Amino acid sequence: xxxxTLLRPDEVAPLITVRDLTxxxxxxxxxxxxxxxVSLDIKENELLGVVGESGCGKSTLALAMxxxxxxxxxxxxxxxxxxxxxxxxxxxPTRMREYRGTQIAMIFQExxxxxNPVYKIGDQIAxxxxxxxxxxxxxxxxxxxxxxKTHKVVPPGVSKLPRAxxxxxxxxxxxxxxxxxxxxIPDPDQVIDRYPFELSGGMRQRVMIAMALSxxxxxxxxxxxxxxxxxxxxxxxxxxxxxxxxxxKTSILxxxxxxxxxxxxxxxxxxxxxGDIVETSNVYDLFSKPLHPYTQGLLSCLPTGSKRKIVLKxxxxxxxxxxxxxxxxxYESRCPYAMKSCSEKKPHLVEVEADxxxxxxxxx
Amino acid sequence: MRQMEAILETVDLKKYFPVQRGINPFSKSRKFVRAxxxxxxTLWKGTTLAVVGESGCGKTTLARTIALLTKPTSGDVIxxxxxxxxxxxxxxxxYRDLQIVFxxxxxxxxxxITVGASIGEPLFGLMKWxxxxxxxxxxxxxxxxxxxxxxxxxxxxxxxxxQKQRVxxxxxxxxxxxxxxxxxxxxxxxxxxxxxxxxxLLELQKEYSLSYMLITHNIAVAExxxxxxxxxxxxxxxxxxxxxxxxxKPRHPYTIALISSAPIANPWKRNLLQVDIRxxxxxxxxxxxxxxxxxxxxxxxxxxxxxxxxxxxxxxxxLVACHFxxxxx
Numbered sequence: 001x002x003x004x005t006l007l008r009p010d011e012v013a014p015l016i017t018v019r020d021l022t023x024x025x026x027x028x029x030x031x032x033x034x035x036x037x038v039s040l041d042i043k044e045n046e047l048l049g050v051v052g053e054s055g056c057g058k059s060t061l062a063l064a065m066x067x068x069x070x071x072x073x074x075x076x077x078x079x080x081x082x083x084x085x086x087x088x089x090x091x092x093p094t095r096m097r098e099y100r101g102t103q104i105a106m107i108f109q110e111x112x113x114x115x116n117p118v119y120k121i122g123d124q125i126a127x128x129x130x131x132x133x134x135x136x137x138x139x140x141x142x143x144x145x146x147x148x149k150t151h152k153v154v155p156p157g158v159s160k161l162p163r164a165x166x167x168x169x170x171x172x173x174x175x176x177x178x179x180x181x182x183x184x185i186p187d188p189d190q191v192i193d194r195y196p197f198e199l200s201g202g203m204r205q206r207v208m209i210a211m212a213l214s215x216x217x218x219x220x221x222x223x224x225x226x227x228x229x230x231x232x233x234x235x236x237x238x239x240x241x242x243x244x245x246x247x248x249k250t251s252i253l254x255x256x257x258x259x260x261x262x263x264x265x266x267x268x269x270x271x272x273x274x275g276d277i278v279e280t281s282n283v284y285d286l287f288s289k290p291l292h293p294y295t296q297g298l299l300s301c302l303p304t305g306s307k308r309k310i311v312l313k314x315x316x317x318x319x320x321x322x323x324x325x326x327x328x329x330x331y332e333s334r335c336p337y338a339m340k341s342c343s344e345k346k347p348h349l350v351e352v353e354a355d356x357x358x359x360x361x362x363x364x
Numbered sequence: 365m366r367q368m369e370a371i372l373e374t375v376d377l378k379k380y381f382p383v384q385r386g387i388n389p390f391s392k393s394r395k396f397v398r399a400x401x402x403x404x405x406t407l408w409k410g411t412t413l414a415v416v417g418e419s420g421c422g423k424t425t426l427a428r429t430i431a432l433l434t435k436p437t438s439g440d441v442i443x444x445x446x447x448x449x450x451x452x453x454x455x456x457x458x459y460r461d462l463q464i465v466f467x468x469x470x471x472x473x474x475x476x477i478t479v480g481a482s483i484g485e486p487l488f489g490l491m492k493w494x495x496x497x498x499x500x501x502x503x504x505x506x507x508x509x510x511x512x513x514x515x516x517x518x519x520x521x522x523x524x525x526x527q528k529q530r531v532x533x534x535x536x537x538x539x540x541x542x543x544x545x546x547x548x549x550x551x552x553x554x555x556x557x558x559x560x561x562x563x564x565l566l567e568l569q570k571e572y573s574l575s576y577m578l579i580t581h582n583i584a585v586a587e588x589x590x591x592x593x594x595x596x597x598x599x600x601x602x603x604x605x606x607x608x609x610x611x612x613k614p615r616h617p618y619t620i621a622l623i624s625s626a627p628i629a630n631p632w633k634r635n636l637l638q639v640d641i642r643x644x645x646x647x648x649x650x651x652x653x654x655x656x657x658x659x660x661x662x663x664x665x666x667x668x669x670x671x672x673x674x675x676x677x678x679x680x681x682x683l684v685a686c687h688f689x690x691x692x693x
Contacts, residue, residue, distance in 0.1 A: 053554035200644050230418035231581065235625035235639040242637060259555065260584070260627035264636040283631045301559035302629050303588030306608060307566055310588070314559035318524055 014041035015251050016065070016104075016219055021079035021089075023060050026072055030323045034060040036275040036330075037079070039349060042219065047245060047252045049262030049283070051298075052272035055319060058255045061272075062221045064089075065253070066106050067096040084218075101128075102135065105212035109224040111204035115196040121207055122192025125176045128211050133172075175214075182247075183210045183240060202233035209241065213248055220245075223255045238265050259298060263287055268355070271295050274319055274330040277349060281356040291358040293335045329360070337362055370442075371543055371575045372407040372430065377439035379422075379429050383649055397648040399425040401599035402439070404675070407543070407592075412569070412576040414590035414607065416583060416622070418645050421596040427545050427579045431464050444542065460490050463536035467548035469528035473520040480516030483535045490539050505534040508571075509564060526557035530564065537568060547579045562589060583626035587611050595619045598646055598656040601675060605682035615684045615692050617661045655687065663688045 023035040034057045042048050050058045063069045065081055067088060081088040088099065108114045116124055173192070180188035183206040196204055205225060212220055222241065226234035242265050245252050256262050262269050263283060270280040271292065279292040290296045297315040304310060317334040320326060328343040329335070335342065341361050349357045380396035399422040407413045415423045429436045432448065432455055441449050448458050463486075466472040473482055480502050487498045503513050509530040520528055529549065536544050549565070550558040562585065568574060580586050586593060586607070593610045595603040595618065603616040614620045621641040628635055643660045646652055652659050658668035667687055675683040686692075 053556060202644050230645065231583070231625045232418065232621055232639075232641050233644055234627075235636050236641065239637050239639065257554065258627065260629040261636075263629045263631050264627045264634055287629065287631050298555060299629070301556050303559070303562060303584045304629060305587065306611075307588055312559040312563050312588075314563055315556040318526070318557075 013044070015044045015046075015083070017041040017080075017082040018061070018065065019080045019082065021061070021064060021081065022077040023057075023064055023069065024075050024077055026075065027323065031075075032322045033275050033325070034074070034322070035064070036346075038272075038275070038277050040270055040277060040280070042251050042253060044218075045245065045249055045251055047242065047254060047265055047267050049254045049256060049266030049269045050272060051256055051259050051262045051269060053257060053319065055274075055322075056272040057275045058257075058272050059223055062106070062223045062253065062255050065219075066100055066104050066221055067091070067093070068100070068106075101212075101217075102132070102215045103217055104219045104221065105215055105217040106221040106223065107205070107208045107212050107225050109227050111201065111208045111228075112196060114208055115204060117196055119195075120192065121180075121194055121196065121199070122173070122176050125179060125192075125207070125211050125214060126172050128214050129172055129175050129179070132215055179210045179214045180207070182213070182244065183207070185210075200233075201229050202237060205229065205237055206240065209237075209244070213244060213250070216248060217250055219251045219253065221253045221255070224257065225254070226261065227257070234261075241265070259302060271298070274322060274326075276330055276346075276359060278331065278360070279356075279358045280349070281358075285353070285356050291352065291356070291363050292331075292360050293337055293362070294331050297334075368408040368411075370406045371409045371444060372405075372577065373442040374403050374405050374426075374430065375440040375442065377403045377426070377429060377441060378437045379425050379434060380437045395649055398422075398599045398651065399648065400429060400436075403596075403601055405594055405601065405604065407575055407577055409542075409575055410569075410573050411591040412578055412589050413592045413594060414578045414580060414586035415594045415596060416580055416586045417596035418581060418622070420598070420645055420648055422599040423579045423581075423596050424547055426596070427464070427547050427577065430577070431462060431545055432458060456490055459486070460539050461542040462545070463539065463541040463543075464545045464547065465529075465532050465536050465549050468552050469520070469525065469532045470552075472532055473528060475520050478517055478519060479523070479531050482520070482531065483516070483538055486535065487538050501538055505538045508537065508568065509534045524557075525553055526560060529553060529557075529561055533561075533564065533568070537572065537574070540572065541574070543575045543577065545577045545579070548581070549578070550585060551580070551582060558585075565589065583623055595622065598648060598651050600656060600672075600685065601683075602657065602685050603683065604675070609682060615678065615682075615689055616657075616686050617663055617692065618657045620692065621660075655685075663691045 018038060018040040020037045020039055021035050022037055024031040025034055038061060050061065052058045076089055079089065176192055177188045180191060185191050185203060185206055226237050229237060241252060254262065254266060266283050268280065268282050269286050270277050271294065273294045279295050286295065290299055300313040301315065303312060315334055320330055320333060328345060329347050332338045332342040339361060347359045347361050349359045351357045352363045377400055379400040380398055383395050383397055403426055415426060417423050428434050430441050436449055440447050443458065444461060446453050483502045483505055484498045487493050487501055502516055506513055506516060511527065511530055550561050553561060569576060578586060578589055590607045593605065593607045594601055595616065597618045603610060603619045610619065611623065614623050624635050625639050625641065641660060646656060654669040654671050655673050658664040661668065673685045673687045675685045678684050678689055
């Protein structure tokens with residue numbers, strides 16, 4: 001996927017655009033600004049990595065994009081998320097369900113808590129596939145979900161028996177097995193009869209990917225998908241995601257705390273710090289010439305060799321308290337290049353080079 | 365290589381945990397999780413040995429057995445020239461020279477006592493120092509780990525994750541130990557805090573000529589901090605040698621897979637997308653016969669499923685447990 005990053009940004013229309021999104025969480029000590037006027041776009045068939053340390057707002061961004069923010073305490077103060085000429089922020093919870101899981105899918109860090117522990121793997125994927133089929137038959141997503149739950153109208157492909165005793169119909173079963181094959185699960189015809197606890201962590205995450213991709217979403221949000229996995233399994237899952245992205249033509253938003261992971265798979269990377277996006281760039285420029293002092297600091301924190309060869313330069317200080325509003329740049333207190341203007345006004349993301357934006361007064 | 369003195373040795377160390385099958389508590393069929401299955405290792409004085417492997421490979425059990433937190437099933441641990449298992453040396457004496465830093469400072473610090481009291485406790489208990497000496501030592505320890513003195517009066521809940529890990533390190537180095545076991549010391553921390561802690565650990569090692577046994581799943585951290593590396597897979601040691609040599613040319617097929625699966629922060633070296641490893645870590649209760657790695661190994665032949673390979677020295681100071689080690693040359 002090298003060629004996608006070589007295209008000029010204006011040649012590809014963005015799939016989803018986040019504009020000036022501000023999200024607050026109410027807390028006892030005052031409102032915490034988790035996202036502070038964040039703007040971002042994801043192009044078609046692109047893997048965008050969002051990296052940052054804990055508490056920088058990267059998960060809040062993901063939840064906002066799929067409409068799963070816990071409101072309250074969360075509150076969208078301002079901004080828009082434009083997806084196919086619709087503003088997702090303005091959609092009510094019912095209309096959002098037309099998009100969630102179907103157009104925008106999500107996989108989470110801990111697959112065991114996202115899978116239903118009392119249903120077999122096959123049934124859970126069959127449900128997703130059935131809903132998709134019904135949608136193709138002209139039912140709305142909400143209708144098909146209700147029908148599945150109440151059994152008042154039996155959707156195609158589902159028998160009338162109670163859920164636990166239902167057998168998946170042959171044509172759906174084939175699709176379930178095909179979707180498990182797609183994510184390279186060995187012996188898929190046996191796996192469909194297993195429960196989530198019987199699978200290993202890597203297999204569970206593959207099932208989640210299979211389920212998410214069975215809807216053929218335009219965007220897949222992956223929130224730390226490999227953090228709970230071992231390194232060899234992580235490599236397998238990331239490789240699989242990258243391959244499937246090209247096969248089923250979807251975009252991926254990969255949220256990760258691990259710069260090295262983003263570096264390995266992403267086409268473009270956005271770096272977040274304390275609720276701000278401080279730098280976005282294609283992955284090559286970000287690592288060869290990082291412009292924001294925070295990105296530079298983060299890169300010099302990475303152990304990339306022996307203690308004899310490299311000296312780690314940790315970033316001094318710690319992340320500011322987000323309950324007290326900061327007028328200027330949030331990195332100012334830790335920044336080696338801080339100037340007078342840094343504490344007076346917040347720098348905005350400016351495009352300094354093709355496809356390389358940075359929010360810092362050192363650069364334009 | 366210059367003549368080095370061993371500070372820690374294990375001799376065929378085994379730790380099996382019994383598992384109950386079924387619901388009959390009197391059932392005769394006992395099965396075991398072979399968490400540590402005959403480990404021989406040496407840690408040289410003043411160096412860092414990294415024990416790397418994936419979850420469930422037995423690296424933490426190995427550390428806990430050495431630190432006398434669990435009793436070994438068989439085998440021996442020789443620390444400072446003396447056997448320390450089975451009550452041969454008083455634990456209080458052992459802990460003066462051997463300290464541990466755990467992964468999660470959240471749970472290793474008592475939330476109800478002040479940081480100063482936490483650091484002071486081993487100094488009273490193990491060292492039997494007077495109140496005055498301990499107070500000075502607390503201040504000194506805090507200084508050494510880069511924390512202000514007034515933090516001694518605070519509770520762990522008032523500190524950040526990085527500060528708590530610094531306190532845990534301060535507590536470990538207080539009794540002036542010779543060996544510190546670091547069990548995933550930075551995996552609960554963010555990248556920028558991890559860098560601070562790694563740097564601190566290096567400075568302390570230089571200043572007090574400490575020996576470290578570093579338990580980690582993070583290859584980058586192991587490469588950065590260690591001089592020697594021990595790779596474990598499902599309770600077995602599969603490779604041992606100098607870190608630089610192993611990183612430059614891993615020889616056991618599992619080490620090769622492990623190192624090439626570790627993401628590198630270099631977009632021009634996309635090693636992750638080239639990795640070709642099948643399957644996942646096997647069950648520890650019913651591990652594969654012979655070499656435990658053979659179902660996932662690209663070089664496996666019939667002997668691999670029958671005979672367990674022993675660690676052999678393939679070059680000075682480099683040991684590999686593989687029947688076909690010449691294939692990876």
